[in-house]
Amino acid sequence: MTRVWITRPLPGPVLDAARALDAEVVVREETGPLADAELRRALRDFDIVLPTLGDMFSAQVFADVGGARCRLLANFGVGYNHIDVAAAHAAGIAVTNTPGAVTDATADIALMLMLMSARRAGEGERMVRAGQWPGWHPTQMLGLHMSGKRVGIVGLGRIGQAIAHRCHYGFGMEVHYTSRSEKNVPFPAVRAPDLMALAEGVDFLVIAVPGGAETHHLIGEDVFNAMAPHGHLVNISRGDVVDEAALASALTEGKIAGAGLDVYEFEPQVSEALLGMEQVTLLPHLGTAALEVRTDMGRMAVANIAAFLNGETLPNPV
Numbered sequence: 341m342t343r344v345w346i347t348r349p350l351p352g353p354v355l356d357a358a359r360a361l362d363a364e365v366v367v368r369e370e371t372g373p374l375a376d377a378e379l380r381r382a383l384r385d386f387d388i389v390l391p392t393l394g395d396m397f398s399a400q401v402f403a404d405v406g407g408a409r410c411r412l413l414a415n416f417g418v419g420y421n422h423i424d425v426a427a428a429h430a431a432g433i434a435v436t437n438t439p440g441a442v443t444d445a446t447a448d449i450a451l452m453l454m455l456m457s458a459r460r461a462g463e464g465e466r467m468v469r470a471g472q473w474p475g476w477h478p479t480q481m482l483g484l485h486m487s488g489k490r491v492g493i494v495g496l497g498r499i500g501q502a503i504a505h506r507c508h509y510g511f512g513m514e515v516h517y518t519s520r521s522e523k524n525v526p527f528p529a530v531r532a533p534d535l536m537a538l539a540e541g542v543d544f545l546v547i548a549v550p551g552g553a554e555t556h557h558l559i560g561e562d563v564f565n566a567m568a569p570h571g572h573l574v575n576i577s578r579g580d581v582v583d584e585a586a587l588a589s590a591l592t593e594g595k596i597a598g599a600g601l602d603v604y605e606f607e608p609q610v611s612e613a614l615l616g617m618e619q620v621t622l623l624p625h626l627g628t629a630a631l632e633v634r635t636d637m638g639r640m641a642v643a644n645i646a647a648f649l650n651g652e653t654l655p656n657p658v
Contacts, residue, residue: 342364346358349369350367353635353639373395380404382395384405384408387410387412388645390645394607402431411433412434412648413428414641415658418441436655442628446502462618464481484543486544488513490541492518495550496518496525500548509527516529545563545572546575547581549577551578557582569594569597571597572598572600573596584605592613602624640655
C-alpha cells in the first residue's frame with residue numbers, strides 16, 4: 341500500500357481528509373523540522389511526503405538517497421524554498437504547494453505589522469503591562485499616521501496585490517511596487533524602475549517576494565540608506581530576504597524609524613540586537629496562523645496527494 345508521511349501535526353479536519361485516502365498515513369508528532377536522518381528516511385521509506393517550512397530537502401539529501409521511493413512532496417505552504425525543486429525533479433519526485441489559501445491571511449499580517457510599527461503598538465503594550473504608563477498626554481508615544489502615505493511593495497504577486505488592495509482601499513495609500521513585469525491591477529499602482537528608486541520614495545517598504553537564492557539579502561544596507569528616516573520596513577516573505585545585521589545597524593543609526601517582522605533570517609533564532617530594540621515589532625511567524633487558513637492549506641495539500649494517487653493532473657505543481 342502507498343505510504344504517506346505527514347511531517348507535522350495538522351488540524352483535525354486535514355488529518356481526517358488524509359486518512360480517508362487509499363493509503364497508509366503516518367503522522368509525525370514532533371512539531372520541529374525534520375532532522376537529517378528523517379529527511380533521508382522520508383525519501384527512502386515513503387511514497388508521498390507532506391512536508392512544510394523548515395524540512396530542508398536540499399540537493400544533498402536527494403543525492404544521498406539513490407533510487408528514492410518517494411514520488412511526491414506535497415508541501416504544506418505556498419513557499420517552497422526549503423525544497424530544492426530541481427534536485428527533486430531530477431530524482432523523479434514531483435513537488436506541489438498550496439497557493440491561494442494563504443494570501444489574505446498573510447496580507448492581513450502585513451497590514452497589522454505596518455500599523456504596529458508606525459503607531460508603536462508593541463512598545464505601548466509593553467509599557468502598560470510593565471505598569472509604567474503615566475497616563476495620557478498630548479506628546480506621548482507619537483508615531484507615524486499611516487492613512488494617505490506611500491507604500492512600496494517589493495513583489496506584486498498574489499500576496500503583494502492583496503497587501504496593495506488593503507493599503508489603497510482601506511487607508512487611501514499611494515501604491516508603488518517593483519516586480520519582474522508590469523501588473524494589471526484594479527487600483528492605481530506605479531511600478532518603480534528598480535528597488536532603490538522604490539525604497540527612497542516611500543514611507544513603508546513591504547517585502548512580499550519568494551525566498552531562495554535570488555532574493556537572499558535582497559534588502560540590505562544600500563536599501564536602508566535609500567529609505568527616509570521616518571520610513572518603516574515590513575517583512576512577511578522569508579527571513580533571509582532581509583540582511584538582519586544591516587537592519588539592526590540601520591535602526592540603531594536612525595536611518596529608518598522602525599520595522600515589523602514576522603519571519604527571521606535564522607528562524608526560530610532572533611537577533612539579540614533586534615530583540616533589544618523598542619522600535620521593532622516581532623511576531624512568531626503568524627502569517628497563516630488562523631485555524632480556517634491552516635485547514636484550507638492542509639486540504640489543498642491533501643487534494644494534491646489525492647490527484648497523484650488517482651493519476652490525475654496535479655492541481656498545484658511547482
